[in-house]
Amino acid sequence: MDAGDSSQTITQSAEDAQASSVICKDKNARGDLPDSSTSTHPGDCLKDEDVEKKFDAEASSSILNNNTNAGPFISVNQSGSVQFLPCQQRYETFTSWPRSPIMQFAVHSRNGTYIVSDNMGQATPGGMTAYQISSPASGHSQVNDSSSGSLPSPQQLDDDASRKREHRLMKNREAARECRRKKKEYVKCLENRVAVLEKQNKMLIEELKALKDLYCHKTE
DNA sequence: TCGACACCCCGTCAAACGAA
């Protein structure tokens, strides 16, 4: 990782990442994230399957109960705590999508890479830092000791250029992944909302029909 | 079983945009 990079990279074995697929609230590993007591999620780790189950459960209950305030969205707020956002709140963040102020992170990953960052993908003025948890395969550039004082050789310039390119590609790779995740979540939220509104619409039509019937019977 | 097809996810590039 480059010395000036605002993100902190935690490397774990690819096998571990693939096998467990978890986001761990490890204070040592994550630097300054709050402990799990600040999270609405009681466990230390969020497993993919747990998240999916919670998502499904909350999504269906949101629709069944006609509750637009219930929702299965995960966020990390400015204090760093992890929580499930209400659907309505999440929806509101989508209205300013893609630049909403709430931090979000990738829950699903096929290559064991999880990104925790704000939506700009950089440190925020308030001291928020972007976190990355990635596998060794992601390849992090090394910081060369350039204190020799002599002019860099063409070879060194070449190395520097290719290192910069690698870093740029890596950042873009992660950005693309995050962008797709956000887009999917956005679409899912819209679909959720459509379902809720359709249900509401149906109920209102039935209510109107009942009131009309009542009115007709009274006037007869 | 095999080929065609659809679907999904990924990496990369390029353009647009905002911040410094």
Add this chain to the structure above:
DNA sequence: TTCGTTTGACGGGGTGTCGA
């Protein structure tokens, strides 16, 4: 103006389904 971020577009690979 430069640099970093975001996102649409494109092409490639993996997987599931279906009909021959």
